[in-house]
Amino acid sequence: MNFTTFEKPGRKSTELAKLNDRLAAKPAAHLQVQNLSVGYSIARGIFQAVDDVSFEVKPGTNLGLVGESGCGKSTVIKAIMGLQPDGTRISGLALLNGENILGLSDRELQAIRWVKVALITQSAMNSLDPVYSIGDQIVEAIRSHENVSNATAWARAEELFALVGMPAARLYEFPHQFSGGMRQRAVIAMALALNAGMLLADEPTTALDPIMQSQIMQRIRGIHEHMRRSMILVTHDIAVVAETCENTVVMYAGKVAEKGPTEDVLERPLHPYTMGLKNAFPRLPVRGEPRQPLISIPGVVPNLFHPPKGCRFAGRCPFATERCHNDPPALVSEGMQAAACHYIDRASEFREAASRPETWRRMGSAA
Numbered sequence: 001m002n003f004t005t006f007e008k009p010g011r012k013s014t015e016l017a018k019l020n021d022r023l024a025a026k027p028a029a030h031l032q033v034q035n036l037s038v039g040y041s042i043a044r045g046i047f048q049a050v051d052d053v054s055f056e057v058k059p060g061t062n063l064g065l066v067g068e069s070g071c072g073k074s075t076v077i078k079a080i081m082g083l084q085p086d087g088t089r090i091s092g093l094a095l096l097n098g099e100n101i102l103g104l105s106d107r108e109l110q111a112i113r114w115v116k117v118a119l120i121t122q123s124a125m126n127s128l129d130p131v132y133s134i135g136d137q138i139v140e141a142i143r144s145h146e147n148v149s150n151a152t153a154w155a156r157a158e159e160l161f162a163l164v165g166m167p168a169a170r171l172y173e174f175p176h177q178f179s180g181g182m183r184q185r186a187v188i189a190m191a192l193a194l195n196a197g198m199l200l201a202d203e204p205t206t207a208l209d210p211i212m213q214s215q216i217m218q219r220i221r222g223i224h225e226h227m228r229r230s231m232i233l234v235t236h237d238i239a240v241v242a243e244t245c246e247n248t249v250v251m252y253a254g255k256v257a258e259k260g261p262t263e264d265v266l267e268r269p270l271h272p273y274t275m276g277l278k279n280a281f282p283r284l285p286v287r288g289e290p291r292q293p294l295i296s297i298p299g300v301v302p303n304l305f306h307p308p309k310g311c312r313f314a315g316r317c318p319f320a321t322e323r324c325h326n327d328p329p330a331l332v333s334e335g336m337q338a339a340a341c342h343y344i345d346r347a348s349e350f351r352e353a354a355s356r357p358e359t360w361r362r363m364g365s366a367a
């Protein structure tokens with residue numbers, strides 16, 4: 001989006017116009033995550049939260065990262081942002097426009113955060129400083145990377161607030177004076193302050209009520225369409241991914257279960273886990289058709305301190321065989337899609353069976 005859209009006539013300073021032009025010229029980022037593994041150091045040893053994860057975000061596209069709680073989605077985001085706790089073991093690459101950003105020093109990270117990669121977190125309160133007004137925080141973020149006057153940075157903050165649907169007067173207020181939805185908008189405004197090429201949105205609406213969730217997601221979609229930044233959207237909600245993301249990565253127990261273009265992954269899932277995830281989300285009822293039952297996947301994500309030796313989903317998969325329990329499946333490609341399942345050639349048979357609740361009730365060997 002051209003930020004000049006929000007400038008009032010007569011108010012536009014040359015410095016602001018130049019700043020906006022400079023930032024608008026920043027290209028969307030290209031991110032290639034290759035063989036990323038992340039192990040947290042805990043008292044009992046290493047907890048392998050993410051294991052050999054690879055995916056790509058093409059410039060100007062949205063990638064949805066989905067999976068149940070504890071599957072490692074936030075850990076991937078934290079690793080890319082360099083926000084992991086001390087002692088965490090990280091291997092692999094995260095190439096941002098060809099340069100690896102894993103394992104950078106604090107100084108190097110400072111130079112890329114906000115400027116090249118910006119984070120929209122689960123809890124807006126964590127990214128806002130309670131003792132400064134929101135306006136001062138946005139101005140500070142702009143001025144720490146761009147050599148512009150306070151007035152220019154403030155004028156840009158006003159434009160950013162307009163972009164997220166907030167009145168400029170509220171820039172003078174402090175985080176505690178905002179409702180949850182407003183704080184989330186303020187965090188989005190801040191993430192856009194330097195027009196970073198890559199936005200990482202980690203469950204940006206989780207803490208909000210359903211109406212506010214939908215408003216914020218609409219706002220994020222609108223911004224994405226206009227500004228065409230690259231984005232990773234972490235969510236539990238595959239309906240949000242279906243509406244927002246060109247590509248999807250489904251994570252299960254620290255690994256990629258399936259990935260590919262969203263339409264393919266959600267319309268023709270190859271992995272039984274994706275089939276199960278789809279069943280667990282409500283679809284709007286279609287007039288004249290029976291209401292689709294919500295089917296949950298029995299069981300829980302395995303303890304990654306002692307991961308299963310075969311497929312990590314085998315213990316919950318209605319189609320698992322001996323082979324699944326013993327041999328870890330490799331990621332196998334089919335067209336633009338890929339899934340880590342030994343039986344992707346039987347995916348259409350599994351899809352049909354997976355849509356019936358009794359399939360998930362009657363777990364065991366089916367193949």
Ligand SMILES: Nc1ncnc2c1ncn2[C@@H]1O[C@H](COP(=O)(O)OP(=O)(O)OP(=O)(O)O)[C@@H](O)[C@H]1O
Binds near residue numbers: 049068069070
């Ligand atoms: N600092 C940490 N030390 C040890 N284990 C951690 C740490 N942070 C996360 N974990 C563990 O790593 C696993 C993956 O967590 P992560 O937050 O990445 O999952 P997630 O898929 O993002 O879940 P959610 O959707 O609930 O945020 C979980 O089992 C979690 O308990």
